[in-house]
Amino acid sequence: MTETAHKLPEIHLTDTLTGEKVRLETLEPGAVGIYCCGPTVYDMSHIGHARAALAPDVMVRVLRQLGYRVKYVRNVTDIDDKIIARAAEQGLEAGVIAARYTDEYHADMQRLNMLPPDVEPRVSDHLPQIIDMVQELVDQDLAYAADDGSVYFRVTRFDGYGKLSGRSREEMLESAGIRIEVDDRKESPLDFALWKAAKPGEPAWDSPWGQGRPGWHIECSAMSSTHLGDTFDIHTGGRDLIFPHHENEIAQSEGAHGDHTFARYWVHNGFINFAGEKMSKSLGNFWTIREILKLYTPEALRYFLMSVHYRSGLNFEVELPEDDLSDEEARRQARFPGLEEADERVAYVYTTLQGARELLATGKPVDRDGEVAEAVAGMRESFLDALRNDFNTPAALGVLSKPLHEVNALLASGKGVPKDVRRRTIARFVDDMEAVADALGCFGDDPARYLAARRDLKADRIGLDTARVNELIDARNAARANRDWAEADRLRDELAAMGVSVKDGPDGTVWDL
RNA sequence: GGCGGCAUAGCCAAGAGGCUAAGGCGACGGUCUGCAAAACCGUUAUCCCCGGUUCGAGUCCGGGUGCCGCCUCCA
Numbered sequence: 364m365t366e367t368a369h370k371l372p373e374i375h376l377t378d379t380l381t382g383e384k385v386r387l388e389t390l391e392p393g394a395v396g397i398y399c400c401g402p403t404v405y406d407m408s409h410i411g412h413a414r415a416a417l418a419p420d421v422m423v424r425v426l427r428q429l430g431y432r433v434k435y436v437r438n439v440t441d442i443d444d445k446i447i448a449r450a451a452e453q454g455l456e457a458g459v460i461a462a463r464y465t466d467e468y469h470a471d472m473q474r475l476n477m478l479p480p481d482v483e484p485r486v487s488d489h490l491p492q493i494i495d496m497v498q499e500l501v502d503q504d505l506a507y508a509a510d511d512g513s514v515y516f517r518v519t520r521f522d523g524y525g526k527l528s529g530r531s532r533e534e535m536l537e538s539a540g541i542r543i544e545v546d547d548r549k550e551s552p553l554d555f556a557l558w559k560a561a562k563p564g565e566p567a568w569d570s571p572w573g574q575g576r577p578g579w580h581i582e583c584s585a586m587s588s589t590h591l592g593d594t595f596d597i598h599t600g601g602r603d604l605i606f607p608h609h610e611n612e613i614a615q616s617e618g619a620h621g622d623h624t625f626a627r628y629w630v631h632n633g634f635i636n637f638a639g640e641k642m643s644k645s646l647g648n649f650w651t652i653r654e655i656l657k658l659y660t661p662e663a664l665r666y667f668l669m670s671v672h673y674r675s676g677l678n679f680e681v682e683l684p685e686d687d688l689s690d691e692e693a694r695r696q697a698r699f700p701g702l703e704e705a706d707e708r709v710a711y712v713y714t715t716l717q718g719a720r721e722l723l724a725t726g727k728p729v730d731r732d733g734e735v736a737e738a739v740a741g742m743r744e745s746f747l748d749a750l751r752n753d754f755n756t757p758a759a760l761g762v763l764s765k766p767l768h769e770v771n772a773l774l775a776s777g778k779g780v781p782k783d784v785r786r787r788t789i790a791r792f793v794d795d796m797e798a799v800a801d802a803l804g805c806f807g808d809d810p811a812r813y814l815a816a817r818r819d820l821k822a823d824r825i826g827l828d829t830a831r832v833n834e835l836i837d838a839r840n841a842a843r844a845n846r847d848w849a850e851a852d853r854l855r856d857e858l859a860a861m862g863v864s865v866k867d868g869p870d871g872t873v874w875d876l
Numbered sequence: 877g878g879c880g881g882c883a884u885a886g887c888c889a890a891g892a893g894g895c896u897a898a899g900g901c902g903a904c905g906g907u908c909u910g911c912a913a914a915a916c917c918g919u920u921a922u923c924c925c926c927g928g929u930u931c932g933a934g935u936c937c938g939g940g941u942g943c944c945g946c947c948u949c950c951a
Contacts, residue, residue: 760899
């Protein structure tokens, strides 16, 4: 416990357990342990996975920027029914499938600029801890082995059951069996598997109950206590995991550890909804990260995901072409209005940063002490205030608007502002945008490189003939030099028809998509 | 059927009882420009309905309506 730890800025977050926004009081001052339910690696990740990874990513970034020491743990579920099923389909070992999609997940996360977790535990590396935990629960009579060698958690013995999802055991019992058949190996319909007896041909490990594998929920209980302790600060995941997954984690962990609080705060991200054009079954109802990144930059996707608070639902509008195209081709030509807007916004920020850097690169070094235009002076603090308040990324992004306008105005004209104030304001903006970029994982690239990469991506997407564009631009510049406006405008229309917009500036003509 | 969440401008979206309800997109008007584009400036809402608590409610409580999610190893 240090002096500075007490001075760290306050963080508030919404805890699913109470449904209220509360001040984060960490177990150990100045330090935060976060556990995130990571992917089950049986297929390519979709944008929902990106959202689930982004929520803790922003938390870790913000907490670290504010001076907290963070231990970020995100697991990989590499033993699971779906993996086994996929392996069987493809005639491969389950481990091969898991390894492949773990790699793909890492590749997606890296492209999306997600911080790597400090520890990334895999279920297959934690069998001893899992078995110990199941044994502990059996010893405490909180679990029982069935005749076939499966072990179930005895929900009737854990009084807190239902506290996260807001249900009572009585309610759940009433609705049990309505939608799924009750398994007669279980004492109660509410009981859930801690250990599943192996069927022939499935991956299996030795245990006191025979060959088998872990149930889904126990892994997170075992891995979180291994890497963060029996009690830790924040547990994150998608809303769908509240019940049963996280409810069961609480039962297992608090049961096994003698009623110690498991996670002190539960943070759940909302879902992505598909709106707009109704998607048919044949087209599938999800979009992979990989597909999206063929069409938009990773930062555009990040920005899009951050434009709505993590707890809310996010409408992912999709416009599919009307033509009678193959599913594959239709998906390749899909448009996403939300992403489109995000993409242009990110480009606007980078264009501003580029202009700012160019201006600062000329002339004398800037004296940082002294007056700065108001809109920019307060940006950093307001920005962080928004993020300290339940990691409110849309509010934080909103804070950037006025400074961006101010800087663009200053770049366009220094009129009415003392020269040193102008340069100092722009310099401050560039400096503080580094902190912004650090917190958001966005806007941190070199502006020129980003904008070029974005243009290339869009050119590829529409199959643009870049050489032809340059020819037309040259021809148009020649016409303009001759003040042949009719011809110049005709050429501009021709470019526009190709999707190219031109901008005539004092330093010549540039084009964009 | 049970549980939970959400309803703010044409669209998207902040708002943890109290300054004139952020911001973005779009639209309209203007500056700049050969004309444009970009950029900048300006305009563009009383918060689903009813009742209540309070000096004061978008923000709390009750009821209604409408969406959505979970109750199925789906982020």
